[in-house]
Amino acid sequence: MRYRFGCDLSYEVTAPTLFVFNVEAARIPHHRRLSETLTLTPDYARRIHVVPGNDTRYLAINAEPGPFNLHYEASVDLDVLHADPASIAETPVSDLPLEVLPYLLPSRFVSSDRLASFALREFGQLDTGFERVTSICNWICANIDYKRGTSDGETTADESLLLRAGVCRDFSHIAIAFCRALGIPARFVSCYAYGLVPPDFHAIFEAYMGGRWWLFDATRQADLDGLVRIGVGRDAAEIAFCTPFGQMQAGPVNVFIERLDGEGESAPRTTDAVSTDESAPPPEH
Amino acid sequence: MRYRFGCDLSYEVTAPTLFVFNVEAARIPHHRRLSETLTLTPDYARRIHVVPGNDTRYLAINAEPGPFNLHYEASVDLDVLHADPASIAETPVSDLPLEVLPYLLPSRFVSSDRLASFALREFGQLDTGFERVTSICNWICANIDYKRGTSDGETTADESLLLRAGVCRDFSHIAIAFCRALGIPARFVSCYAYGLVPPDFHAIFEAYMGGRWWLFDATRQADLDGLVRIGVGRDAAEIAFCTPFGQMQAGPVNVFIERLDGEGESAPRTTDAVSTDESAPPPEH
Amino acid sequence: MRYRFGCDLSYEVTAPTLFVFNVEAARIPHHRRLSETLTLTPDYARRIHVVPGNDTRYLAINAEPGPFNLHYEASVDLDVLHADPASIAETPVSDLPLEVLPYLLPSRFVSSDRLASFALREFGQLDTGFERVTSICNWICANIDYKRGTSDGETTADESLLLRAGVCRDFSHIAIAFCRALGIPARFVSCYAYGLVPPDFHAIFEAYMGGRWWLFDATRQADLDGLVRIGVGRDAAEIAFCTPFGQMQAGPVNVFIERLDGEGESAPRTTDAVSTDESAPPPEH
Amino acid sequence: MRYRFGCDLSYEVTAPTLFVFNVEAARIPHHRRLSETLTLTPDYARRIHVVPGNDTRYLAINAEPGPFNLHYEASVDLDVLHADPASIAETPVSDLPLEVLPYLLPSRFVSSDRLASFALREFGQLDTGFERVTSICNWICANIDYKRGTSDGETTADESLLLRAGVCRDFSHIAIAFCRALGIPARFVSCYAYGLVPPDFHAIFEAYMGGRWWLFDATRQADLDGLVRIGVGRDAAEIAFCTPFGQMQAGPVNVFIERLDGEGESAPRTTDAVSTDESAPPPEH
Numbered sequence A, B, C, D: 001m002r003y004r005f006g007c008d009l010s011y012e013v014t015a016p017t018l019f020v021f022n023v024e025a026a027r028i029p030h031h032r033r034l035s036e037t038l039t040l041t042p043d044y045a046r047r048i049h050v051v052p053g054n055d056t057r058y059l060a061i062n063a064e065p066g067p068f069n070l071h072y073e074a075s076v077d078l079d080v081l082h083a084d085p086a087s088i089a090e091t092p093v094s095d096l097p098l099e100v101l102p103y104l105l106p107s108r109f110v111s112s113d114r115l116a117s118f119a120l121r122e123f124g125q126l127d128t129g130f131e132r133v134t135s136i137c138n139w140i141c142a143n144i145d146y147k148r149g150t151s152d153g154e155t156t157a158d159e160s161l162l163l164r165a166g167v168c169r170d171f172s173h174i175a176i177a178f179c180r181a182l183g184i185p186a187r188f189v190s191c192y193a194y195g196l197v198p199p200d201f202h203a204i205f206e207a208y209m210g211g212r213w214w215l216f217d218a219t220r221q222a223d224l225d226g227l228v229r230i231g232v233g234r235d236a237a238e239i240a241f242c243t244p245f246g247q248m249q250a251g252p253v254n255v256f257i258e259r260l261d262g263e264g265e266s267a268p269r270t271t272d273a274v275s276t277d278e279s280a281p282p283p284e285h
Helices: A098-104 A116-123 A130-143 A157-163 A168-181 B098-104 B116-123 B130-143 B157-163 B168-181 C098-104 C116-123 C130-143 C157-163 C168-181 D098-104 D116-123 D130-143 D157-163 D168-181
Strands: A002-021 A031-041 A047-050 A057-063 A066-078 A081-083 A186-193 A201-209 A212-216 A227-233 A242-259 A273-275 B002-021 B031-041 B047-050 B057-063 B066-078 B081-083 B186-193 B201-209 B212-216 B227-233 B242-259 B273-275 C002-021 C031-041 C047-050 C057-063 C066-078 C081-083 C186-193 C201-209 C212-216 C227-233 C242-259 C273-275 D002-021 D031-041 D047-050 D057-063 D066-078 D081-083 D186-193 D201-209 D212-216 D227-233 D242-259 D273-275
Touching: A002 A186, A047 D098, A057 D098, A066 A227, A098 D047, A098 D057, A116 A130, A116 A168, A116 B157, A130 A168, A130 A201, A130 A212, A157 A168, A157 B116, A157 B157, A168 A186, A168 A201, A186 A242, A201 A227, B002 B186, B047 C098, B057 C098, B066 B227, B098 C047, B098 C057, B116 B130, B116 B168, B130 B168, B130 B201, B130 B212, B157 B168, B168 B186, B168 B201, B186 B242, B201 B227, C002 C186, C066 C227, C116 C130, C116 C168, C116 D157, C130 C168, C130 C201, C130 C212, C157 C168, C157 D116, C157 D157, C168 C186, C168 C201, C186 C242, C201 C227, D002 D186, D057 D066, D066 D227, D116 D130, D116 D168, D130 D168, D130 D201, D130 D212, D157 D168, D168 D186, D168 D201, D186 D242, D201 D227
Parallel strands: none
Antiparallel strands: A002 A057, A002 A066, A002 A242, A031 A066, A047 A057, A081 A273, A186 A201, A186 A227, A201 A212, A212 A273, B002 B057, B002 B066, B002 B242, B031 B066, B047 B057, B081 B273, B186 B201, B186 B227, B201 B212, B212 B273, C002 C057, C002 C066, C002 C242, C031 C066, C047 C057, C081 C273, C186 C201, C186 C227, C201 C212, C212 C273, D002 D057, D002 D066, D002 D242, D031 D066, D047 D057, D081 D273, D186 D201, D186 D227, D201 D212, D212 D273
């Protein structure tokens, strides 16, 4: 499927500020890039940092006082791997590639260590595999309210569980905590999400099973095969769309995504397992 | 029913220490006292403080360095009020006697303010009345494991909910938090509990409905009509069986309770509403 | 000194609501009441609850949907006990009257149990007595910023210590926590405060030493001999000026206090120990 | 200087367990390796993972039920870079290499976001540069007690600040939090530490200034020029010496380090700035 997407970000800089942006579509084979423009006004010098191992791209800009705008726009053919959920088994921890082990560790907003007994009690007896992560998403949907304004940039998975409410970042943090506590590597994914209302940057998560990272959206707000990945990280701390160091006021955030190839717009949401990970060959089935 | 109960407490005092004990059976009409002895070795002077309004008795002892023992033993005829749960309605907040309002407020271990949305989401839509508090107890039994060693004297209801485990004090704190968040006054009760295995001081809670405080045991560990009340408070901070100010090592705690009138020992646990509160006439039914 | 003071509170009630107000000057001998009016519009029925033991008065009102206003105005001659700080010794815990022991226990916003080692480390080696509590206030003034908007109604002493900022309630909570951890009973006091800019309900604290409760203001925002006491409690949870149970929007809060006997308006702030507690005879000096 | 060091670790494995060890000296030019042996009993297959970008080496072992021991022993010539602290300026955030930016972000045990105002208030007005980080270490030494048994594997910097006590991991977490909050990249370093009593794995931290990572030990327990680096990470979550996934009991941990070239054993501790980072040329001075 072909998508056009992007964002407009505007700032009023009041003292020299380093901006680190994470808004560009990931440069992965599943994204066949058709067009891409990133415009800065003023046109400050750009530095790019690609995280070794996961392709997340950071764009760093040193901005001077005054208004500053970023416009990003791109189009890609999104080529999503579909698989039968029943075919995807959990990978025993002993068989995990060592480079995914960091995604079993607790992180700033994902206190999987403190939530270990919670996760084991609620999900420890379930059949393992893709369906167990689906059960985690189901539990979160049934137990946590999606409600704007209930969390902020310092809210942890613990706090969201007690509040029983949150937004996409919080849903993902809870899910990631449960997965890690159960020995399933899990990580935070930022993306453009087709079908999200209102349009915004979206946060979902990936769980590593059967030799590959699979996409999950605990909020059920968007189509799993309409997600254009931006970056991945341990949790929201690592992949904010904008991390400023300095002094500025942020203006409104405008995010957009539309489908360019109309056919199938009204297709039902997929119940397949979905992946855009390049790190492994497709599972055999 | 007639019970004999008591405790043996021993300490090795290393610097002059004020002990505040809360171990004597409450002096309430539902307890017809048959015998009572409290022995201190050495026989230090005793000061008694009875909390205005709820009859909780504190015994204060200034102990010198050296061994110090307390032996308490009493027997009572326990005359419990039984009622039909279906007959007990919640009291609208607007009709509550003002002296019970403090039991709607959050306290050290009962963060009912932070758990308001949790409680409303889980129990807000249920039918009100005695059955709603029973539902709270059922939820706690189903979701929290009774497990020794999972909490300590600083554990809050929040923490127990995330850990999904606790002991009687924690079960009571969670239940009290939910009740208060729903507008039902609730308080912590320490007691001797017939049937508790192994014997120990027990913590349960009372909820105020229909003009009276009703007993609940979220742990389901003991018979509701076999509870000899010691004291009540906002939470465990107020009615520890021993609060020492000074320096000492505590020895083992021995608690005992036996039934003196044997008949009916093996009767099933009551499913009635049960109260030993004196503050109101029995509900009409 | 003679003060006129009061408040205007307005609400838009959207569903039947129980309001519990705590705004009237305490009925204590140190307040010689000259005039007092409390006007409700509409003129709903009033219920009064006086807490046994500390004279805090709660006014309970059941309000119907619609606008609701409270106007309170009073004047008193405030007769404050002054004493030489050097004359006031801490009371050993073993000599405390038992009715003040609850003010040694942790409460919702005062986690004196968790802060015990903090308090001992910072203040444990200081000379005991009134000056130690003054040192606590000095430390708080030096280490915590008075900054509006940094806390809310759920902020605890722990959180304020990490944030290094707060308002009068937070300053008082920290001070109370340190006092309790050191074995000095301490409690939260709400008041009208002459000299507070801008005028507002103020929160200070009392510490029990030498047989009497002494006033302290860790914020140093108001004159210690210009405080008209409203109520006391374990912490802010117990003596909010308004605790509503129901649905309403609160309008602006207007608080006022002026001095009626002009002489000495510009006198320097007292460095005396100050008390308006009735529970004990003045200390000998 | 020449050191011999290593460790003996023993486990009783009760179910198949993946062990991830992080005990080998880092393979960096500052460590001229003279000898190195790592013996496993039984001699299980070994997998090695080196973190891209920071040379941390993880050793992964799948162990079967039964006793399992690891013996590690190595000797290196440690060639430490010394510099004049006064010559080392902070690097403005705008000039930081992008690959160090992750070390400005909060992590599991380092809530630098929540501690931002604390850090700014305490250290924001100090002269910048190496001396500011030294001031942070001084503050921690003066305000936090080094006390075994006060923390565990889930303790955060926040909690240590409230407890005013901790061990090396906690001291490092606090220091890292303050540095990050001030815009100074900082990371956790595990090491063998000459002079540490009793011998144990040690945790220190590095701050990035003047184009290089500099070593700091907020505990002041060991010589800065006697530290053999093992690994680095965002915080303790990433570089535990052993992270087991499975079921086992850990036996005693034996760590040793001795100096092989005797001269200068009794030299005073260095007050130089010290680095063993390879990522940059030495600063000019």
